[in-house]
Each structure stands twice: as C-alpha cells, then as structure tokens.
Amino acid sequence: MKLLKMFIAIILLFILVPQKESQALSSKYNVQYVSVVDGDTAYVKLGKKTIKIRMLLIDTPESKDPRKPVQPYAKEAAKFLENHMRYGRLQIQYDNSQKLDRYGRHLVYLYANGKLVNNEMVRYGYARVGFIYSQKYYLNTLKKSEAHAKKKQYKIWSIKGYVNPLGEGFITxxxxxxxxxxxxxxxxxxxxxxxxxxxxxxxxxxxxxxxxxxxxxxxxxxxxxxxxxxxxxxxxxxxxxxxxxxxxxxxxxxxxxxxxxxxxxxxxxxx
Structure with missing residues (x-):
C-alpha cells in the first residue's frame, strides 16, 4: 500500500509541477542562413530543406507590405537581423504549443552564437514586443528588454507616437x-x-x-x-x-x- 501511495504521489508530482524549459520548448536545431525577408522574417536551411521562419514575440516595422510605405527603421531592423544571421552559428527552437502559422512559416526563437536574437532585436530598439499566437515562453524576458529600449529611446522608441499604443504595429x-x-x-x-x-x-x-x-x-x-x-x-x-x-x-x-x-x-x- 505504501508503495502504491508513493507511486501515485510521483505521478501527481509530474502532472502538477510547472513545465521546465526542456518541456515547454523543443530541442534546438542547427540551421544555415539563406536570406532575410524583413526584420522578423527570414529563410534558413534546416537539413536539406529551406524553410521560412517567423520570429516569435516580436514585431518590426514594415518594408514589404504592398499596402504600406517603407516604415522608419524597417531596413535597419532587417540589416541588424542579417548581421546576426550571416555571421553567426544559427539555431532555431520551437515553442511546443504550435510550430507553424497559417502561412506555413515556422514560428521560432532564433539563436546566433547562443544569443536569443528575438530578444536582441527588442533590446536595441529594432522591434517591439508583439504576438498573436499562444507561444509566450520568453514574454517576460522580452518585455524587460522592451522597457529598457523605451527608456533609452532606442531606434523605434526615438520617434514619438511611432509605436502604436492601441495594439500591434507602427504609425507613420x-x-x-x-x-x-x-x-x-x-x-x-x-x-x-x-x-x-x-x-x-x-x-x-x-x-x-x-x-x-x-x-x-x-x-x-x-x-x-x-x-x-x-x-x-x-x-x-x-x-x-x-x-x-x-x-x-x-x-x-x-x-x-x-x-x-x-x-x-x-x-x-x-x-
């Protein structure tokens, strides 16, 4: 009976204990740089397959939307991302709740030489925190970086009223x-x-x-x-x-x- 109770306690422990990073996130996959689309979207090679990635929890100014002009710091954000990707050892990681968006893009956290690039984009004012999906593992980390960039008035935060306070996106x-x-x-x-x-x-x-x-x-x-x-x-x-x-x-x-x-x-x- 004691063994049965101990077994049940162990099972409950696994169920009730919050997920660790290894459980909430996938393994990291090595990828190779192909090209940058804009500040939050790029192409990489995973094995022999080229995939399109969309970086989770960030939103950068638009440079490719045919309905909008090129927005301030859009090209700079794309260049900042390219510099990390072209010259870094790249890895991607999925939040296990959802891996693809409705456009077939891979929703990922991107790492260059071990650094979380999603966070670097926010910390230096090239991106704001933004999300429409359920993956939010690094949300608190990115919010702290966003507060830092906003306080320092880096890049997108240097233009008063540019970051849309009512929702995602930017106002030009x-x-x-x-x-x-x-x-x-x-x-x-x-x-x-x-x-x-x-x-x-x-x-x-x-x-x-x-x-x-x-x-x-x-x-x-x-x-x-x-x-x-x-x-x-x-x-x-x-x-x-x-x-x-x-x-x-x-x-x-x-x-x-x-x-x-x-x-x-x-x-x-x-x-």
Whole structure:
C-alpha cells in the first residue's frame, strides 16, 4: 500500500509541477542562413530543406507590405537581423504549443552564437514586443528588454507616437495630422477626406475610393481573407460591415483590408 501511495504521489508530482524549459520548448536545431525577408522574417536551411521562419514575440516595422510605405527603421531592423544571421552559428527552437502559422512559416526563437536574437532585436530598439499566437515562453524576458529600449529611446522608441499604443504595429505620418475628436485617426499617411456634410448629401450610395460599410448584393457574407474582401470591396470594409472580422484589421483602426494611407472617418460608418 505504501508503495502504491508513493507511486501515485510521483505521478501527481509530474502532472502538477510547472513545465521546465526542456518541456515547454523543443530541442534546438542547427540551421544555415539563406536570406532575410524583413526584420522578423527570414529563410534558413534546416537539413536539406529551406524553410521560412517567423520570429516569435516580436514585431518590426514594415518594408514589404504592398499596402504600406517603407516604415522608419524597417531596413535597419532587417540589416541588424542579417548581421546576426550571416555571421553567426544559427539555431532555431520551437515553442511546443504550435510550430507553424497559417502561412506555413515556422514560428521560432532564433539563436546566433547562443544569443536569443528575438530578444536582441527588442533590446536595441529594432522591434517591439508583439504576438498573436499562444507561444509566450520568453514574454517576460522580452518585455524587460522592451522597457529598457523605451527608456533609452532606442531606434523605434526615438520617434514619438511611432509605436502604436492601441495594439500591434507602427504609425507613420508623412503629412501633418488633422485634429479630430475620433480616437482612430492614428494610421499611416494621413490623407484628406471629404467633410461629413458633403457625404451626407448622398447617403444612399457608397463613395468609391474609401472603405465601405455597405453589403454588396450577391457577395458572400463570410470572406476568408483580404483577397476575397478586395474581390467584392476593392477599397476595404469598416467594422460596421457584415463581413468584417478582426483578422482583417491588424492595425486595429476600424478598417479591414483597406487601401494604403487611409484614415478612418466617422462618415465611413454610413459609406
């Protein structure tokens, strides 16, 4: 009986004790550098296979998004990553909860000469902490590095208002910001828009060139991605549209799959 109780106690101990690193994370795999896509994405060779990796828990300025201009420090972030990868002994490590994203990219922690590159990107101001997946093993480590970079005003933190405080991403303004009472006027490349009064004169038709809130007859109400959205709504949709989904609105500006350089206006809710 004593042996049985001891056996049960040992089993419970394994179940209840928090995961150690070796259990929460995979083994480290040696990889070879192929190329850098941007500051948080790259190609490496794992064995004989070339794979695309997306670094976990970080978000760097955009340089490849066709909907956005090249953002400040995007190229510098890519170069910083390239310097680590081209000249370092590289390893990748998975968080065991999920290994691939929906685009087939490998979600990894990247090491160069033993250093966690994800953390280096954040510590020196080339990246912010950002995540949409469940892997968060090094989250506290990266948050400490982010606080350090923010205090020192390194790179992305040297531009006031550049790091989006309302969610992931960055805010770029190439033109003076027009003061507005709406809290959603912080987006890339502010553009001039018609006044509310001029739009209200013809409320029954959607104004071309702007995201719409109106359902197009014959269009599916459920759309899978931005390609499908733009097939029926070339300029995007607002959060008032029946087909709107949060995944279409990564910058959380109340517009999904919108054209580049668009600022949300209150009249879009009736467009």
């Amino acid at each position: 303004r190439n033109k003076p910001v027009v003061k507005s009472t709406t809290k959603y006027n912080t987006v890339s490349n502010i553009v001039s828009t018609p006044s509310t009064s001029s739009v209200q004169k013809s409320p029954t038709t959607s104004r071309a060139g702007y995201p719409t809130s109106r359902y197009r007859s014959g269009a599916p109400t459920v759309l899978a991605n931005c390609t499908e959205v733009k097939k029926y709504y070339p300029y995007g949709i607002t959060d008032s549209h029946i087909s709107y989904q949060p995944k279409f609105d990564r910058d959380k500006d109340r517009m999904g799959c919108e054209s580049s350089g668009m600022q949300y206006q209150s009249w879009f809710a009736n467009n």
